[in-house]
Amino acid sequence: MSLDLPDSPIGRRRSPPGLALQTALPARADIVVVGAGLIGLSIAWRLARAGRAVVVIERATIGAGASLAATGMLAPAAEHEPGSDPLLPLALESLRQWPGFRDALEAESGLSIDYRPDGTLVLAIGRDEVERLRFRYDLQRRSGLDAAWLPGSEVRRLEPGLRPSVTAGVHCPLDHQVDPRLVMAALAEACRRAGVTLVEGTPVTGLDWSGGRVTGIGAEGRTVVADTVVLATGAWSGEGGLLPDALALPVRPLKGQALALRTTVRTGTLNRMVWTEQVHMAPKSDGQLIVGATVEDCGFRPGVTAGGLYALLEGARRVLPGIEEMEVEAVWSGYRPTSDDDAPIIDELAPGLVAATGHHRNGYLLAPVTAEAVAELVTCGALPEVARPFTRARFERPEARRASA
Numbered sequence: 001m002s003l004d005l006p007d008s009p010i011g012r013r014r015s016p017p018g019l020a021l022q023t024a025l026p027a028r029a030d031i032v033v034v035g036a037g038l039i040g041l042s043i044a045w046r047l048a049r050a051g052r053a054v055v056v057i058e059r060a061t062i063g064a065g066a067s068l069a070a071t072g073m074l075a076p077a078a079e080h081e082p083g084s085d086p087l088l089p090l091a092l093e094s095l096r097q098w099p100g101f102r103d104a105l106e107a108e109s110g111l112s113i114d115y116r117p118d119g120t121l122v123l124a125i126g127r128d129e130v131e132r133l134r135f136r137y138d139l140q141r142r143s144g145l146d147a148a149w150l151p152g153s154e155v156r157r158l159e160p161g162l163r164p165s166v167t168a169g170v171h172c173p174l175d176h177q178v179d180p181r182l183v184m185a186a187l188a189e190a191c192r193r194a195g196v197t198l199v200e201g202t203p204v205t206g207l208d209w210s211g212g213r214v215t216g217i218g219a220e221g222r223t224v225v226a227d228t229v230v231l232a233t234g235a236w237s238g239e240g241g242l243l244p245d246a247l248a249l250p251v252r253p254l255k256g257q258a259l260a261l262r263t264t265v266r267t268g269t270l271n272r273m274v275w276t277e278q279v280h281m282a283p284k285s286d287g288q289l290i291v292g293a294t295v296e297d298c299g300f301r302p303g304v305t306a307g308g309l310y311a312l313l314e315g316a317r318r319v320l321p322g323i324e325e326m327e328v329e330a331v332w333s334g335y336r337p338t339s340d341d342d343a344p345i346i347d348e349l350a351p352g353l354v355a356a357t358g359h360h361r362n363g364y365l366l367a368p369v370t371a372e373a374v375a376e377l378v379t380c381g382a383l384p385e386v387a388r389p390f391t392r393a394r395f396e397r398p399e400a401r402r403a404s405a
């Protein structure tokens with residue numbers, strides 16, 4: 001991720017003063033979590049609250065992967081599309097868990113995460129887009145999702161700043177949002193208060209194996225012995241990562257560029273998240289309007305491009321003319337960790353080794369249910385029912401599955 005403004009990376013801006021991060025590796029822990037993104041910290045916090053001694057090891061800085069690049073939408077309805085039905089029960093269960101997750105996180109960190117239950121408006125301009133929106137709406141309704149079809153006049157009543165050319169919209173009241181910068185700062189603080197050891201700037205270079213079991217990790221020429229190692233390495237969980245070939249995960253980086261605009265009384269803003277076929281826009285309570293995000297299957301290619309920013313700004317201006325007056329406050333890019341079926345992988349890969357990765361564009365939505373599932377796997381030895389369809393086994397060829405049965 002590259003964040004080009006003076007107070008970057010943005011997630012750091014609000015970290016509470018005195019958030020002392022440990023830099024020394026302990027010799028042993030109950031659990032080692034590799035990766036201090038949203039998923040790693042959510043799991044670490046959950047396991048520390050269950051009384052485990054947890055160390056999180058991050059090669060860069062907290063949130064430096066995808067997690068500070070996100071918009072923070074918890075949007076199972078707006079994101080619902082053909083093929084995403086298998087993910088829906090997990091997504092809805094996580095959304096159900098979010099208010100409890102928020103309450104505990106805010107109470108235990110002392111920090112707000114700007115949780116907004118405002119819903120999403122998905123927009124269409126012109127006949128072709130209306131047809132495609134009608135298709136999406138029918139799909140939402142068939143899947144049992146709460147969604148309401150609105151004529152253009154009603155859409156503009158809800159969002160007066162939108163262009164008169166907006167023809168129709170679908171309101172999805174189920175969708176909520178958070179501010180990723182605040183969530184990551186709160187998770188870091190809650191982890192610290194729960195006794196988690198957070199080590200930054202330390203790449204984990206290998207897993208230690210003994211008798212077919214993972215017994216710890218290697219980093220900086222040292223070993224940390226652990227009962228369980230949790231890989232939460234995001235887009236870096238695939239090829240060339242820490243796993244032996246036999247356990248390799250089908251996870252790749254899917255680059256996304258995004259930007260933040262500063263809204264004022266004069267420019268106006270949106271009241272809720274707005275989606276079009278080109279962009280999504282999410283207003284935050286501090287006055288930022290996030291515009292995202294490109295989807296680029298180009299491997300690890302850092303940086304922000306003129307083409308990416310142009311597409312985002314053009315897509316936003318097409319529906320919200322007020323953006324022309326808004327100051328550009330930040331631009332960035334990040335890598336969604338994307339599996340071959342766009343759904344997460346939550347699994348015990350070998351004794352002592354758990355993976356929680358592949359959350360694609362739904363990491364924020366799925367963080368509570370993922371943390372719960374991993375905690376249950378580590379403490380009780382089995383995944384909860386709702387997470388069982390998301391093991392690595394679904395990618396194995398039938399003959400490999402028969403052989404390992």
Ligand SMILES: Cc1cc2nc3c(=O)[nH]c(=O)nc-3n(C[C@H](O)[C@H](O)[C@H](O)COP(=O)(O)OP(=O)(O)OC[C@H]3O[C@@H](n4cnc5c(N)ncnc54)[C@H](O)[C@@H]3O)c2cc1C
Pocket residue numbers: 034035036037038039040057058059060061062063064065066067068069070071072073074202203204205232233234235236242255256257258292293294333334335336337356357358359360361362363364365366
């Ligand atoms: C532009 C964009 C917009 C998005 N918007 C949304 C949204 O609105 N809603 C939503 O739900 N999701 C959204 N997402 C997706 C979401 O950001 C991700 O699904 C989520 O952040 C993944 O979290 P993670 O912890 O798995 O990965 P990451 O945040 O990438 O964390 C993985 C960490 O592991 C570290 N690491 C890797 N290898 C090692 C190693 N060997 N040793 C030590 N550390 C290592 C990395 O440095 C990294 O910090 C968006 C993503 C992008 C890019």
